[in-house]
Amino acid sequence: MPGNEGLAVIELEQVAYSYGGGELLSDLSIRLSPGSFHFLTGPSGSGKTTFLKLCYGELQATAGQVRAFETDMRALDRDQMAMMRRRMGIVHQDCRFLDHLPVADNVALPLTVSGRDLGQENANLAELLSWVGLSDRADARPPELSGGERQRAALARAVIMSPDVVLADEPTGNVDWDMSQRLLQLLIELNKMGKTVLIATHDLALIRAAKSQVQARVLRISNRRLQLAGADL
Amino acid sequence: MNAIINLIVGDAQADRVVPPTGFTARLTLFASGAMAFLTVFALALSLASGRLAHRWAEELARSATIRISAPADQMAAQTEAALTVLKQTPGVASARALSAAEQAALLAPWFGPDLPLDQLPMPQLVEVIEDSTGYDAQGLRLRLAAEVPGATLDDHTRWRKPLVDAARSLRRLGWISILLIGGAMAAMITLAAQAALAANHQVIEVLRLVGARDNYIALAFVRRFTIRAFLGATVGVVLGLAGVLLLPSASDEGGFLTGLGFQGATWLWPVLIPPLGALVALLATGAAARRTLRRLS
Known part of the structure; x- marks a missing residue:
C-alpha cells in the first residue's frame, strides 16, 4: 500500500488486560505493519484469543492503548467500531456462522x-x-x-x-494436516496480495511450514508478556 | 428519514439475517390480533356513546314542556295566556298545546288505550321549541308565575344532564380502553422482541463481528415485528368488524345497545388500527432493540 508503509495497521502500546481480578496480559507492545505476516503462539490459556479480541475491539484493554489504523479503539463508538471491523477479516476459533443461512x-x-x-x-x-x-x-x-x-x-x-488485515484464531485447530496446509496456503496467498496477516496458533509444525514460504515474525505469549520467538521454531 | 424508507421498502437480504423464531412470532401475531379485535369494539362503543351524548344533548336541549294544572273552567284561558307569553319570549321558535289525542298517546304505554282520559283531571301540556339563540329559562319561569299561575316550565335539565354525562363518560371510557389496549400491546410486543433479541444474541455477535452497525441489526428485528403486528392487527380488525356487523341494527326499540357500531364515515376508523398497531410495534421493538444492543456491547 504505497504511502502507508510507515503506518501501523494495528499497534499495541503497553497494553494490559485484567479479568476477574487477575492480570491475563501485561505490558504488550507490538506494531503490525502493512503486508506483514505474524504468528502468535503460546500454550493453551496463555491469552492468544484475548490478544486477538483486543486487536479487533471485542475486548477493551484495561491499561495501555490499542490502535487500529492509527485510531485509538477506546475512542470508537459502536458504529465506528463496526466500520473499523469492515477493514478487518476475522476468523474466529469456533467460526461463528448464522446456521439458518x-x-x-x-x-x-x-x-x-x-x-x-x-x-x-x-x-x-x-x-x-x-x-x-x-x-x-x-x-x-x-x-x-x-x-x-x-x-x-x-x-x-x-x-x-x-480487508487490510486478517486476524485468524486457530484457523487450523480442527482440521487434519493436509487441510491445515491448504488453509495456510490461502493465508499466504492473501499476504502476497498485500494483506497483513496475524494467526494465533499453538501448532508449531504449521509455523515451521509457513516460515519456509513466507517471511513471518513469530510472537509468543509467555508469563502474560509478549516475546519475539527465537530460532527454536 | 432513510431509516423510515428502509423500514417500508425493506431489504430481502437483510431480513434473512435474523432467523425466524417460533413463539415470539406467534405471540406477536396473537397479541396484535387480539388487541386489534378488542380495539374495534372499544372504538364502536366510544363512537356510539359519542353519538348518543350528542343526540341527547341536541334533542333535549332544544325542547321544553310547560305543564298547566288548573281547574277545568280556567284551563283554556291559562293555556292561551301561556301561548301568548311564549310568543313574546325571545329565543322561542314555536310553541303549541298538545291535543287530547297526543296526550293520550303519551300515556297509553302506561295505562293502555282504553283509559277514559277525558273524565280525568289531566294537565294541559305545551311543547316549546327554542331557536338557536335559546331563551332565558329563569326569566320565563318568573313571567309564567306572574301571568299563568298554574304553569310549570320543565326544560328537561334535571334529567338530561346526568344522561348526557353518562354517555360522555362511556365515550371517555372507550377511549381510555383503546389507550390501555395500545399500552398492553406495546408491553407484549416489547416482551416478545426482548425474548427474540436475547435468543439471538449469538446472531447479533456474528453480525457485529462482520461489521454490522446497530441500526442495521435493530432494523432487521424491528421490520419483522412491525410486519407481524400489522398482519395480526389486520386479521383482528377483520374479525372485529365481522363481529360488529353481526350485532342487531339500530332501532328505537332496541335503544342504545342496538346502535353499537359504526355509521357512515366512522367505518373508516378501524382501517387506522393496523397501521397504528404497526406503529406501536415499531416504537416498542425499536426501544427494546436499542436497550438490548446497548447491553450486549
Whole structure:
C-alpha cells in the first residue's frame, strides 16, 4: 500500500488486560505493519484469543492503548467500531456462522451488512467459494459442513471485503494436516496480495511450514508478556 | 428519514439475517390480533356513546314542556295566556298545546288505550321549541308565575344532564380502553422482541463481528415485528368488524345497545388500527432493540 508503509495497521502500546481480578496480559507492545505476516503462539490459556479480541475491539484493554489504523479503539463508538471491523477479516476459533443461512449467504454476510449490492458481487462470491474449494457446498447449511469446510468458509467470509488485515484464531485447530496446509496456503496467498496477516496458533509444525514460504515474525505469549520467538521454531 | 424508507421498502437480504423464531412470532401475531379485535369494539362503543351524548344533548336541549294544572273552567284561558307569553319570549321558535289525542298517546304505554282520559283531571301540556339563540329559562319561569299561575316550565335539565354525562363518560371510557389496549400491546410486543433479541444474541455477535452497525441489526428485528403486528392487527380488525356487523341494527326499540357500531364515515376508523398497531410495534421493538444492543456491547 504505497504511502502507508510507515503506518501501523494495528499497534499495541503497553497494553494490559485484567479479568476477574487477575492480570491475563501485561505490558504488550507490538506494531503490525502493512503486508506483514505474524504468528502468535503460546500454550493453551496463555491469552492468544484475548490478544486477538483486543486487536479487533471485542475486548477493551484495561491499561495501555490499542490502535487500529492509527485510531485509538477506546475512542470508537459502536458504529465506528463496526466500520473499523469492515477493514478487518476475522476468523474466529469456533467460526461463528448464522446456521439458518446457506454457506454462500454466510460468506457474503459482510457484503450484506455493509449494504453492497449482492447481485453485482455474485461473480466475486463464486470465485471466492471456488478459491476455498466450497463451490459445491454453497447451498449447504453450516451445521452440515465438516471442520475443515467451516474453517475455509470462515476464511472466505473474512476476506470477502478485501480487508487490510486478517486476524485468524486457530484457523487450523480442527482440521487434519493436509487441510491445515491448504488453509495456510490461502493465508499466504492473501499476504502476497498485500494483506497483513496475524494467526494465533499453538501448532508449531504449521509455523515451521509457513516460515519456509513466507517471511513471518513469530510472537509468543509467555508469563502474560509478549516475546519475539527465537530460532527454536 | 432513510431509516423510515428502509423500514417500508425493506431489504430481502437483510431480513434473512435474523432467523425466524417460533413463539415470539406467534405471540406477536396473537397479541396484535387480539388487541386489534378488542380495539374495534372499544372504538364502536366510544363512537356510539359519542353519538348518543350528542343526540341527547341536541334533542333535549332544544325542547321544553310547560305543564298547566288548573281547574277545568280556567284551563283554556291559562293555556292561551301561556301561548301568548311564549310568543313574546325571545329565543322561542314555536310553541303549541298538545291535543287530547297526543296526550293520550303519551300515556297509553302506561295505562293502555282504553283509559277514559277525558273524565280525568289531566294537565294541559305545551311543547316549546327554542331557536338557536335559546331563551332565558329563569326569566320565563318568573313571567309564567306572574301571568299563568298554574304553569310549570320543565326544560328537561334535571334529567338530561346526568344522561348526557353518562354517555360522555362511556365515550371517555372507550377511549381510555383503546389507550390501555395500545399500552398492553406495546408491553407484549416489547416482551416478545426482548425474548427474540436475547435468543439471538449469538446472531447479533456474528453480525457485529462482520461489521454490522446497530441500526442495521435493530432494523432487521424491528421490520419483522412491525410486519407481524400489522398482519395480526389486520386479521383482528377483520374479525372485529365481522363481529360488529353481526350485532342487531339500530332501532328505537332496541335503544342504545342496538346502535353499537359504526355509521357512515366512522367505518373508516378501524382501517387506522393496523397501521397504528404497526406503529406501536415499531416504537416498542425499536426501544427494546436499542436497550438490548446497548447491553450486549
